[in-house]
Amino acid sequence: MKIAVAGKGGSGKTFLSGSLAFLFSLAGYTTLAIDADSAPNLGCLLGLSSREMDTIVPVSKNAGLIAAKTGTTFPGVYSLNFSVDDVVAKHAVSTPAGPHLLVMGTVTSMGSGCTCPANSMVRALLRHLFVERSEMVILDMEAGVEHIGRGTAENVDMMLVISDAHRQSLEIAGKIAKMAQDAGIPRIALVGNRIMDATQDQIIQDFAQDKGLDLAGIIPFDQSVVRAGIAGDSIETLQHTAAIHAISGILEQICCKVKERPFVQGNMGKDA
Numbered sequence: 001m002k003i004a005v006a007g008k009g010g011s012g013k014t015f016l017s018g019s020l021a022f023l024f025s026l027a028g029y030t031t032l033a034i035d036a037d038s039a040p041n042l043g044c045l046l047g048l049s050s051r052e053m054d055t056i057v058p059v060s061k062n063a064g065l066i067a068a069k070t071g072t073t074f075p076g077v078y079s080l081n082f083s084v085d086d087v088v089a090k091h092a093v094s095t096p097a098g099p100h101l102l103v104m105g106t107v108t109s110m111g112s113g114c115t116c117p118a119n120s121m122v123r124a125l126l127r128h129l130f131v132e133r134s135e136m137v138i139l140d141m142e143a144g145v146e147h148i149g150r151g152t153a154e155n156v157d158m159m160l161v162i163s164d165a166h167r168q169s170l171e172i173a174g175k176i177a178k179m180a181q182d183a184g185i186p187r188i189a190l191v192g193n194r195i196m197d198a199t200q201d202q203i204i205q206d207f208a209q210d211k212g213l214d215l216a217g218i219i220p221f222d223q224s225v226v227r228a229g230i231a232g233d234s235i236e237t238l239q240h241t242a243a244i245h246a247i248s249g250i251l252e253q254i255c256c257k258v259k260e261r262p263f264v265q266g267n268m269g270k271d272a
């Protein structure tokens with residue numbers, strides 16, 4: 001499966017992406033997490049240190065890689081015909097939490113007409129990841145709505161749009177969902193995050209019904225997640241919390257829908 005996670009900045013997008021990647025990996029799936037945010041920090045959640053993160057050059061900013069793939073012997077001319085099947089093996093890094101991580105850098109122009117070498121490289125790589133590879137791919141997308149476009153969306157199996165109960169966050173979620181529908185993503189679902197009470201739960205349910213969206217699940221407000229964020233702890237330290245339990249339920253729903261059998265943590269083979 002290829003799952004994109006989108007939402008307003010600060011909505012919990014990276015936390016959901018990291019949790020999904022961790023739980024799929026824990027269940028035995030070969031899992032690749034892609035950080036496509038312009039301020040990448042998914043690696044920290046997956047257990048990499050700040051120093052290790054600082055050594056990673058995003059694909060979209062890796063001038064040497066881009067030149068090697070798209071360059072020609074003619075000044076100002078670059079190739080549109082190049083292979084990217086070796087990029088994951090050479091540039092994805094293993095993480096303590098289990099998934100491999102590929103830091104893509106921003107993909108906000110993926111749906112635009114930009115044909116510069118960097119965007120051509122990113123487009124080709126994402127297409128390869130979404131079409132030709134067989135592992136679980138979790139894509140933590142740029143915050144907001146600008147990134148949605150056919151350059152990435154047409155090959156995603158599912159988009160999870162995350163939002164808390166605040167009106168601004170829900171408005172952004174609605175715009176993302178509409179653009180994703182227009183882009184042809186086959187399944188779009190809403191995830192409510194940091195939900196504190198029955199009133200907020202009802203707000204999320206009413207919004208999903210009003211927009212005609214599946215509600216993949218509700219993640220409760222969890223003080224353990226707040227403390228882990230302050231301390232910079234990895235997702236592994238949260239696996240017995242209420243938030244991760246709720247996200248496990250989201251995975252169970254996803255796998256039941258797609259594989260017609262329940263997701264049982266720790267009891268799945270590498271048959272994705």
